[in-house]
Amino acid sequence: MTSRFDDTIAAIATSPVSSGIGIIRISGPDAKNILRRLMPKLGVCLEPRTLYFGPFVHPNTSTTLDMGYGVWIPRPRSFTGEDTAELQAHGGTLNLQRLLEATLRAGCRHADPGEFTRRAFLNGKIDLSQAEAISDIINATSWPGLETAQSQHAGALRRTVENLRNDILRIVAHLEVNIDFVHEDIPLFSVQDIANRISEVRVAIRSLIDTFELGRILRNGLGIALAGRPNTGKSSLFNAILRDERSIVTDIAGTTRDYLEEKSDIGGIPVVLVDTAGIRETDDPVEKRGVERTHQRLRNADVILVLHDGSKPPEIDELTWSPATNPNHVVHVLNKQDLGIDPSWDNHFPTALRVSAATGVGIVELLHYLRNLAVGSSEQASHRTMITRSRHKEALMCCDEALTHALDAIGQCMPFEIISGELQLALDAIGEIVGISNTEDILDRIFSEFCLGK
Known part of the structure; x- marks a missing residue:
């Protein structure tokens, strides 16, 4: 056939x-x-x-x-x-x-979508991580994201994975010597030496896992949602961050009844900014639906900017309300600094950022703060090899789990065959990143994301 x-x-x-x-x-x-x-x-x-x-x-x-x-x-x-x-x-x-x-x-x-690239992979012209990088190059929305994709396409992730696989293969080879030549006059490797080597590989695996959050942000963008009571200036801040009047601004509470999403960048870091409907109790069915959709968007955000009208004393619900989610960061922002910030806010949110969306005061500092949340230290933002997809992280976590089981087996003095079996599982898991071990459904899912002609 x-x-x-x-x-x-x-x-x-x-x-x-x-x-x-x-x-x-x-x-x-x-x-x-x-x-x-x-x-x-x-x-x-x-x-x-x-x-x-x-x-x-x-x-x-x-x-x-x-x-x-x-x-x-x-x-x-x-x-x-x-x-x-x-x-x-x-x-x-x-x-x-x-x-x-x-x-x-x-x-x-x-x-089919992505079929040219899939054929390149099947014919050994590129590995699976390089194939994914082609899609990321095409869809990149920031220079750092493009550089990360170009680096992956050039084989940076493949070389890292190959080095880690070779380290594991050497450990397996040492185990095989201990298994096959135990009765021969051949120097055997100590159990402690094998355990140390496994631990070293596991440290490197976990270090690569730690790059995922930044890699994901560079690929998909940092999800930032603006939340808060109606008429606190969310739409004005939305426009100020975008440097464009994308959201309608009025003095009428409840003007924004549904979320508005735009892509931009902050210091080269791609962001997906969402202006949401003001959160309050309401009998208006349209506004109520908008509040429900706001909560849905908040659950998916990386950062939630909770905006307050700092020119007025805080309302009770502003002090007790918290996002119905568990984001990495919730940042309180006091808006309308140009009108003066009510001193009572210091008793509740002393570290809140202060801005004026109307005049632009504090916006630069806010953007700098958000960029630091995304990138972290300058060392983390350096051009080291990163993983950018959940698939990469899941494969590395499976590899890490297998290595941990191998160390546990050594600690329990289990046979070398058991340890070798766990290491083989680690090899299979990390091999999925570059396509050494894969299934058709994985390939279908990856290449279905491509556009026609690639």
Whole structure:
């Protein structure tokens, strides 16, 4: 039976907008013949990696569709590791759609999302972490996020994982010597030496796990939700952080009845900022629904900025209310500093940040504070290898668990075979990061996130 990944595929590889150039990518065993059907004037002799200019014609009607360049790249020196071809035509949605339809008529099928990258992985051109990095490069919204994705695509995470796997493999090899040559005249490795080596690897694994929060933020953005009573200036602060009037601001309490979400960056750190409806008891069904949705957004936030009208004494519910969630950080912010902060706030939130969303006073300090929450120390923000996905963290935690079980087995004087078995589980777990051990459902989930043409 022929595998789905043994046929020839095609897709538009460039953004579907008006542009000077648009590219259609073809990959599979029939790529060269399809290029010839679309550009029949190429002739018999077709040199690889050479751009040929000419008309693109429909394979059934011979109608000229466009003028452009065609190139053929033979395997294995292509992105997918297969024979590939590209059509470089004029950009524009309609033009590329018509040319893609003709390409499919020439003898191939439309590629699934991420299928070109999946074929590159299956053919050994990249590992799984590098495949994920391609998606992250395309979707990066900040320079640090892009640099992290580029580093992962260049193999930084793969090299780190390979080094850790090799360390575990050496320990397994030492155990095998103790198991297989116990009665031979061969020096054996001490149990304490093996335990020390396992402990060293476990420290390195946990250090890599610790990079996840920053890596996740650089990839997905720091989720910041603005919460508080109506008319405390949440929408004004929302606009001040974005440096744009995105949220409607009025003196009428309850103006914001649903959340508003925008992406931005704070000192190069991507953020997802959410302006929520004011939290209060209400009989208005629309506003009540908005409050419910506010609580849903708060549960997903990394940081909650609880905004208060600092120009007035605190209300009782402001002192007793707390977010119905367990975020990493809840930050109290006293707004309307330009009107003067009521001194009674010092008795309740003495460390609260003070700003004026209307005049901009304190906004720079607030942004600096939020960036430090995301990045931490300058050492943590350095360009070391980071993990960026929950899948990476879960694999490393499984590896750490297996290493811990191996150390427990050593402490209980259990047979070397038991210890070796736990180390094999550790190898399998960490191998999932780069695709050494994987299942089809993992691959389906990863590559389904890609856009067409990649």
